[in-house]
Every structure is written in structure tokens, then in C-alpha cells.
Amino acid sequence: MSEKIATRAAYGDAIVTLAARDPQVVALDADLSGATMSKKFSQTYPERFFNLGIAECNMMGVAAGLATCGKKPFASTFAMFAAGRAFEQVRNSIAYPRLNVKVVGSHGGLSVGEDGATHQCCEDFAVMRAVPNMLVCCPCDAHEMEQAVEALAAYDGPAYLRLGRLAVENVTPSMPGYRFELGKGAVLRDGTDVAIAATGMMVQMALQAAEALAAEGISARVLDLHTIKPLDEALILQAAQETGAIVTSEEHNIIGGLGAAVAEYLSGVCPVPVVRHGVGDTFGRSGKAPLVLEHYGLTPAVLAEKARAAVALKAR
Amino acid sequence: MEQAKAHQLAVTAAKARLLAMDMVHTAASGHIGGSLSVMDILTSLYFSVLRADPRKPRDPDRDRFVLSKGHCTPALYAVLALRGYFPEADLKLFRSIEAHYSGHPDMVYVPGVDMSTGSLGQGISAAVGMALAGKLDGKDYRVYAVLGDGEIEEGQVWEAAMSAAKFKLDNLCAVVDVNGLQIDGKTADVMPSEPLDAKFLAFGWHVIYADGHDFTSLEDAFAQAQVWKGTPAVVLSRTVKGKGVSFMENDAGWHGKAPNDEQYEKAMAELRTALAEREGK
Numbered sequence: 001m002s003e004k005i006a007t008r009a010a011y012g013d014a015i016v017t018l019a020a021r022d023p024q025v026v027a028l029d030a031d032l033s034g035a036t037m038s039k040k041f042s043q044t045y046p047e048r049f050f051n052l053g054i055a056e057c058n059m060m061g062v063a064a065g066l067a068t069c070g071k072k073p074f075a076s077t078f079a080m081f082a083a084g085r086a087f088e089q090v091r092n093s094i095a096y097p098r099l100n101v102k103v104v105g106s107h108g109g110l111s112v113g114e115d116g117a118t119h120q121c122c123e124d125f126a127v128m129r130a131v132p133n134m135l136v137c138c139p140c141d142a143h144e145m146e147q148a149v150e151a152l153a154a155y156d157g158p159a160y161l162r163l164g165r166l167a168v169e170n171v172t173p174s175m176p177g178y179r180f181e182l183g184k185g186a187v188l189r190d191g192t193d194v195a196i197a198a199t200g201m202m203v204q205m206a207l208q209a210a211e212a213l214a215a216e217g218i219s220a221r222v223l224d225l226h227t228i229k230p231l232d233e234a235l236i237l238q239a240a241q242e243t244g245a246i247v248t249s250e251e252h253n254i255i256g257g258l259g260a261a262v263a264e265y266l267s268g269v270c271p272v273p274v275v276r277h278g279v280g281d282t283f284g285r286s287g288k289a290p291l292v293l294e295h296y297g298l299t300p301a302v303l304a305e306k307a308r309a310a311v312a313l314k315a316r
Numbered sequence: 317m318e319q320a321k322a323h324q325l326a327v328t329a330a331k332a333r334l335l336a337m338d339m340v341h342t343a344a345s346g347h348i349g350g351s352l353s354v355m356d357i358l359t360s361l362y363f364s365v366l367r368a369d370p371r372k373p374r375d376p377d378r379d380r381f382v383l384s385k386g387h388c389t390p391a392l393y394a395v396l397a398l399r400g401y402f403p404e405a406d407l408k409l410f411r412s413i414e415a416h417y418s419g420h421p422d423m424v425y426v427p428g429v430d431m432s433t434g435s436l437g438q439g440i441s442a443a444v445g446m447a448l449a450g451k452l453d454g455k456d457y458r459v460y461a462v463l464g465d466g467e468i469e470e471g472q473v474w475e476a477a478m479s480a481a482k483f484k485l486d487n488l489c490a491v492v493d494v495n496g497l498q499i500d501g502k503t504a505d506v507m508p509s510e511p512l513d514a515k516f517l518a519f520g521w522h523v524i525y526a527d528g529h530d531f532t533s534l535e536d537a538f539a540q541a542q543v544w545k546g547t548p549a550v551v552l553s554r555t556v557k558g559k560g561v562s563f564m565e566n567d568a569g570w571h572g573k574a575p576n577d578e579q580y581e582k583a584m585a586e587l588r589t590a591l592a593e594r595e596g597k
Contacts (some may be wrong), residue, residue, distance in 0.1 A: 048452070052475060053478065053479070055478070057437075057438075058472055058475035058476045061444070062441050062444050064431070064441070065444060065447075066425070066446070066448060068380075068430065069446055069453070082466070093432070123521050232518040
């Protein structure tokens with residue numbers, strides 16, 4: 001197994017690489033640069049880094065203003081504050097005028113761990129994808145994050161990018177034929193009985209679940225949906241038609257996120273069973289991240305159970 | 317300022333008031349009270365202060381303007397049309413589904429609008445970003461933002477104020493349209509915000525006072541802001557909500573209400589008289 005790296009660490013390196021090439025790239029943070037990993041940028045390009053202090057709403061507006069003047073701002077804070085506290089600034093000052101701001105939410109989901117529910121944002125996909133013009137992206141590993149940052153920099157428009165706190169296995173580099181494209185999912189494992197559509201670090205868990213299911217004779221396809229909006233409808237439709245059952249998996253409330261997006265889409269075009277794996281409609285709590293994830297059922301074992309349930313629904 | 321120039325600005329503002337009243341009446345909705353209070357400020361900016369060319373609304377070196385109190389589109393669109401950013405006839409399409417002259421400024425569709433605003437407290441942050449970009453690029457353009465004295469109750473305004481001082485944005489000039497009224501009544505009753513000067517001083521800004529209906533006073537204030545170095549500047553501009561229409565002046569009830577036909581005729585008659593007087597007819 002390769003060394004584990006958090007996607008936030010990969011993000012921190014990627015924006016520095018980007019800034020070396022593109023003088024228009026600027027970074028903003030709200031007193032969390034050590035945690036969001038924008039600190040390296042602040043040290044490498046101090047003149048292009050703006051710490052706005054604990055004032056996320058203003059940070060998003062400042063980023064919008066910079067974008068109107070041709071800058072390419074990456075504005076980072078915790079997901080809770082980027083998508084939550086500053087929701088309306090993101091909607092009205094960034095998305096509505098379609099400004100080229102990348103809103104970066106670190107520490108998404110329950111894996112924040114010890115800080116507990118106030119900082120465990122499990123609603124960011126739901127609110128960000130409900131905003132017109134917004135692209136929503138949640139890479140699963142460092143390799144994917146590097147490419148996502150590159151692609152987002154090349155994309156002229158508003159986007160929300162979720163970063164994870166935990167170090168995770170770098171799974172995509174060894175995937176044959178893996179190629180990153182915004183708005184297009186990647187098939188990481190082929191399968192015929194059920195398809196698991198996962199995002200973020202649930203992708204790694206989906207690969208483990210698929211392995212366990214294979215031992216039982218269930219062939220599970222694994223789709224890496226790093227882009228939640230726009231949804232890769234073609235890939236999902238194909239999976240629904242070919243496998244007849246879908247499981248979605250995300251470190252997010254089962255209301256409003258990837259699972260909801262997939263179910264909304266398939267219900268109108270190919271209504272196969274869609275079982276949503278994620279955080280039940282509940283707040284998180286403090287604890288060591290792996291234990292919190294286990295407590296709320298965000299494990300390969302529970303994901304495999306959901307897949308079995310989806311397969312069983314096909315027979316009905 | 318020369319007497320002749322002040323006189324010309326007064327004529328322009330009188331024309332703009334007529335246009336704004338017509339827009340709100342035609343649309344049967346819109347914010348006339350604050351538009352009339354801010355009209356002279358916008359006229360001064362667009363016809364005397366801003367380095368801006370209506371033929372090049374996206375010129376990277378232009379001065380920027382952000383109407384943070386975005387509901388006052390009747391004033392902004394009227395002034396932009398008079399300045400030549402788009403045809404005056406388009407003002408008939410204000411708030412209409414037939415076009416994109418929406419209730420609040422839309423930078424995507426309306427030439428001359430530098431930032432989409434409307435949700436109070438947000439425009440000033442964007443103005444900070446524009447001023448930062450100017451510093452970063454070594455450009456000499458200036459950024460102006462107009463806020464309402466009700467708007468500054470939004471906490472974001474003070475977040476923005478802190479950041480503008482931190483980054484020493486002396487290329488940023490905010491103007492507060494101090495008309496003392498907001499939707500629910502007197503600002504002093506709804507949420508007292510005075511003393512405004514002490515607040516801005518405490519946040520690290522240079523404070524300038526102006527009479528928001530006196531073009532010489534406004535021009536002096538902007539000239540002072542322009543030469544001030546090291547901190548952002550704010551012009552606290554005393555105004556009268558509903559200025560120019562006797563029955564609308566100092567009445568919070570006209571914040572966001574359109575006049576009926578009778579009220580419209582009366583208002584237009586007063587505004588036409590004012591224009592004729594200024595034109596010396």
C-alpha cells in the first residue's frame with residue numbers, strides 16, 4: 001500500500017504548483033491556513049495570499065471582487081463555513097454573477113473527528129449543488145486532487161471543492177486507464193450485479209466493499225464520482241442499465257448529496273433500485289475520526305450490506 | 317468646484333430623478349426613496365469623479381463602482397443611461413421579464429455595472445477585492461462603493477471595513493448615503509448605528525463628511541479621499557430620503573413603494589419644475 005496522504009495536503013501543494021505557472025492565481029483563507037493547507041502558498045507567494053481573518057462572508061466577497069479584475073481566487077476555509085456560514089455570499093456574490101472563484105471547503109464530513117458536530121459539515125454537497133452555476137467536486141485521493149485543482153483552474157466559473165482531513169490511500173494512480181475529467185466519473189472496477197457510485201474517501205471504501213462482495217459472488221462496479229455537479233449522467237445511466245441496481249456512498253447526509261442527485265436523475269430515466277449510503281439524517285459527534293466513521297456506519301462493511309440490499313431489491 | 321460645473325451636475329441629477337420616477341412607475345415596483353437620496357452622489361461620481369468610458373465598460377484600467385445598496389437601481393440605471401452606457405429607452409424595461417434590467421444590479425447583462433449586488437452588506441466586500449487586485453497589479457484605478465446607513469447594520473460591512481484597513485486600501489473610497497431611514501422606520505429606532513464617524517475611525521478608516529445634495533461638497537470630499545494615503549476613506553454623506561418630491565421626503569413609507577398614477581403625476585410635476593428651474597427656464 002502506498003503512503004497515505006490527505007486530499008487537503010495535495011490541495012496545498014497543487015495550488016503552489018499552479019501559482020508558479022499562473023500569476024493570476026491568488027489564495028485566500030480565513031485564519032485556517034494551517035488546517036486547509038493553504039499555508040504553503042502563503043509562504044511561497046506571500047504577495048498573492050490574503051488572510052481575511054475569521055470572517056468567511058467577507059472573504060467570499062473579496063474573492064468575488066478579485067475575480068472581477070481577472071484574478072483566479074482559491075478561497076479556503078472549513079466546509080462548514082465555506083458552504084454554511086458564507087452560503088449566501090457564495091450564492092449571490094460568486095455564483096449569480098458567474099465569477100471565477102473556487103470555493104474550497106476543507107474538513108468536509110464526519111472525519112473532522114474530535115471537534116464534533118459543529119465542525120462536521122455533512123450538508124455542503126446539498127446546498128452547493130442547489131445553487132445554479134456551481135460546479136461541485138470532491139476528489140477521493142491526492143492524485144485525483146492534483147488533477148482536480150489543475151482542471152478547476154482551467155475552468156472559468158464558480159466551483160466548490162471539498163477537501164478531506166484524513167490521510168487516505170492513493171488509489172487512482174494504479175487504476176488502469178484512469179483519466180481525470182471534470183464532470184466525468186471514472187470506472188475504477190468493473191462489475192455486473194450492482195454499481196457503487198462513491199465520492200471522496202468513500203471511493204476507497206467502495207473498492208474494499210467490492211472486493212468483499214466478489215468473495216460472495218457479487219460483481220460490483222465502482223464508479224468514482226469526484227464531480228457531483230454536473231452529474232455524469234451517461235455513466236450512471238449505463239451503470240443502471242447494465243447492473244440494474246445502484247448504491248451511492250458519500251461522507252454526507254443522505255439527504256441532498258450525491259445519493260439524492262443520482263436518485264433524482266435515475267427516477268426519471270431508468271428507475272432501478274438506488275440505495276443511499278451516507279450519514280443518516282443526524283448530526284455527528286466527537287471522537288477519533290475512524291471511530292466516528294464506524295459509529296455512523298461509514299465503513300466498507302456497511303457499504304457492502306447496502307450493496308446486498310440493492311441486489312436483493314432487483315429480484316422483487 | 318466651478319459654479320457652472322455644479323450647475324450642470326444639478327441639471328443632470330434633475331433629469332435622472334425624472335427617469336427614476338418614471339422607471340418605478342412603469343414597473344409598478346422599485347425603491348424610489350433611497351434612489352432619490354443617492355441620486356446626487358451617483359451623478360457626481362459618474363459625471364465628474366470616475367475615470368470611466370461608457371464605450372469601454374470593461375476597460376481593465378477603469379475606476380470601479382459598486383452600488384452596495386443594490387436596491388437603488390432606479391438611480392444607478394438612470395445615471396448609467398444618461399452617461400451613455402445603454403439607451404435611455406431601455407429604462408422602460410426596468411424590472412421587466414422582457415429584458416435583464418433587474419431589480420438589483422446585474423453585472424452579467426447591464427453595461428456599466430461592475431458588480432452584481434442586492435443582498436445588503438456584500439458589495440463592499442467585492443469592492444475590497446477590486447481594490448486589492450488594483451494594488452496587486454500596480455494599477456492606479458480607484459474603487460468606489462456606496463452603502464446605505466441601514467445597510468451598515470450587516471456585520472459583513474464591518475468585516476470588510478477591517479480588511480480594507482488591514483490591506484491599507486487607499487484606492488478604496490466608500491460613501492454612506494446617510495438618509496436616516498430604513499424600511500421599518502428611523503435607523504435610530506430600528507438599529508442605532510451612530511456615531512458612524514467614530515465607528516469608521518475605530519476600524520482604521522479616514523472619515524470625510526459631505527452634504528449629499530451639494531455637488532461642491534461631494535466633489536471636495538472625493539478630492540480629499542483621492543489624495544489621502546495609507547488607509548481607506550469613507551465619505552459620510554448626509555442626505556434626504558425621497559429628495560426632490562415633497563411628499564416622499566423623509567418618509568420611510570416610500571422605501572420600496574411605487575407611486576400610483578396620481579402620485580406619479582404630482583411627483584413628476586415637482587421634478588419637472590425643479591429641472592426647469594435648474595435649466596433657468
